[in-house]
Amino acid sequence: MSLAASGCVPLADRTPARDDIFAPLHDADLSAFDHSLALDSHADREDAWTDVGQAFLAFANCRELERPSERVRDNPEALLVYELIRLEDHRRVRLRRGTAGAGRGSRSTATIHAQLQTPSFFNRDPADVDETLIRWPESSESWPDEWPAATAVDDECDALHRRQGPERLGAPFDDIAPFGLTGRLVIEWRFTDKVRAAMRAVNGDFEPRESLEYSLTAHRADLAVALSEQPDVEASAAALVDELARGALDDLLAIAPDDEETNPIDSTNLAIRTAWLAMTVGDPQLAIDNLHSLVDHDQEAVSNTARYYIVKIAWLEGWWSVAADASPELFDEPASLRSSHAFFASTAHRHDGRDDSFLGLAREALRDRRRNPDDPFLGALYREVLRELVRYEVDERTEELLEEFGPRGELATRQRELAEVALDAGRPEVAEEIIHPLLRETRDARQLPRMQAILALAAFLRDDQNEFDHQIEQLLDHRDGLQEAIPRHRRAAFFAHQDGELARVLRAMLPLMAEWGDDEPSRALRQKWLVAITEHTQDFIRRAPESAVSDNLTELYKLAGQLLDDHPRGYAERVGAEAPSASTLVLGTVNMPPTPPLDEIPRPRLRWPPVYSLLLIPHGAPPPEEFTTDISRPQEES
């Protein structure tokens, strides 16, 4: 005592007092943050929040996180913060691995990881030490009047992609590799479960609890959507994934979208998520309800995509008026949806009985455009237009309309196609009204066989055998006049077009006859035309045995001959047929509605930003007084 009073310096702990250990983290000063944690360790005052701080430090440096310690597990708030860090850690790995070769964090640009992974974001170098301080070299031992110095903190994020995970996911995801995208989604989902359990364990309220609940719910919705889109989910797990999606949807619906103060997910993104999940679980009405809120979106691409989905979903459900109401006009962007939207929108108007708006929309879609033959939607729409036009008598208006549904130079082709559709629709008189003037006007001899074939079929449908015979003769007249001038070995190729038309007519007749019923008049009528078919076929085979369609027509001749009551002509036997199943069975015609193949219907992905942050960063001396979800460098604010 006397020595102390006289000026002796007692050995005492000089470690700085504990302050808000997370304050440096909010300033993005990792070195200082690491220093504050080291001071805690040095002073032997570690607690659950020190462990949380160490987890933040490991997270910021992309080091693998350990399981929460016992003292963290005993502290509900600390456990919640800890599990959120682990969740974000897994999310980061998934986002980063999903972009191999696409640059660091390119898919995570809308998340907090974009800034955390910016190399210059964190300050990793220690601040200059006050000159009045003594810096002792590192040692495994130190005096109580010394305290740890701040050191440089290394960034290990370049090794993030080598991060290992569990070896197996466990049932029912046993067959899914834990390192693949699906596996990582499953792991991430399980961490959201841990976070939810931790949230339930926290007694009382904390800021920002509601915001976190919104973010977590939205994130689970994103995971459910992503999981449901994975192709490698086996059937055993698919049911669970569907169940997860339904659960996520229910949670999403429980969010109050109007509460913008506490909800970091704005109503638009909420609606997109809800709509997409509703489509995933097969709730068309819910999907459409939410998509309606996106129709007025600022971005035209989002707005039009939402309109497209409304129309498509309603169309496939047969809700014609809903689809028609949602599509008063067509759009040009995005181009990938233009033709499919035009089809769904236009035909929805037609099915809903809005013929004028149907023709208007179809005209807008087809006007002056050369249709891509590979575009199934515009092709189907065009056929639908033709089916509509043949419902009416042919007049000048028909031609005017037809002119508007494609390039003007191809009007004749469209007229011929209209005539063919008229035949399909059972309106031969319309086909003749169209073809007769066309036949008079055309100067292109190559078009004549097709027109004569149409007229022959029209005559057949009208049961006018004289006209039918006449048209068939017309079709063969060309051959008679030229046949002798063409060498035999070139005739098949030279007459291929018109021979093909003849074969087409005769082939088309058989299935049509099969539909006539089985009463006596029908049978008589059928016999009459079977005789016509066999005679014309026989005549043609005799006149042009070298034709490319001779074999085809010979088969037709045999078939028609078999169907004749008097069974004539020596060709009817099927003796020697290789297999009975080779016989043709004629049932009738099948009228396919002009629906494009379902697997070709575009399913554009509605994009929405991921949840920005799922972190809760403590603020204030432990225990924390509040939490924030972001880190902002002071210099950025300035």
Add this chain to the structure above:
Amino acid sequence: MAITARTALWIALALLVMAVPSVASADDGTERDTLQERFAPKDGRFFVHGSATALVRDDFYHSIGYGGDLGYYFNERIGIELRVINLHSRLAHAGEKMREEHDFVPDLRAPDALATVGTRISWGYGKVLTLGQFVVHFDPQLTLHGGLMLAERRLVPTTTAGIGFLTHWQKGIQIKLDLQASVHFEQRTRGTIPAVGFLPVFSIGWSPGAGGDL
């Protein structure tokens, strides 16, 4: 008993060994640099010390003295110092015997006073745990002074250089020990021949504002 230059050198070495810091406590095993506040900052501060000293030369004289130091530190590393010492010299036994038997006297005059100005350079920082509970904080220093020595009305150019240990105590108290070699350029019978000596200086003083808690 006279203190020879060799004895003084051993004392200096012993003090150096004592200055190696001993380990007082164990940390958590995490190895990293540690920090410590200077117990007594010197930056921009004056000090005043009272001193006791002895000048040890092979000159047949016993010279002990007292005096004072007045100084100022420009920063934690460098300071200047004015040192004034009053010396009391008397012939040693061998010199007295020579004077009585042969009437010979040394051609070196008895030193009476010393006044020097110089610099003090702190090149490190150290601490020593004493009695398991008290810590002595000190600056190991280099000193270099130049000045004049008064020896029986002669003014002798003098320079001193050596090491010093400036210890810091509570309430601004400072205790320092300088172990210096001295060189005196005095006119002797054979001309101006340097006389080398050993000049230990023990000082106790005070530096305003020094000391204090963290």
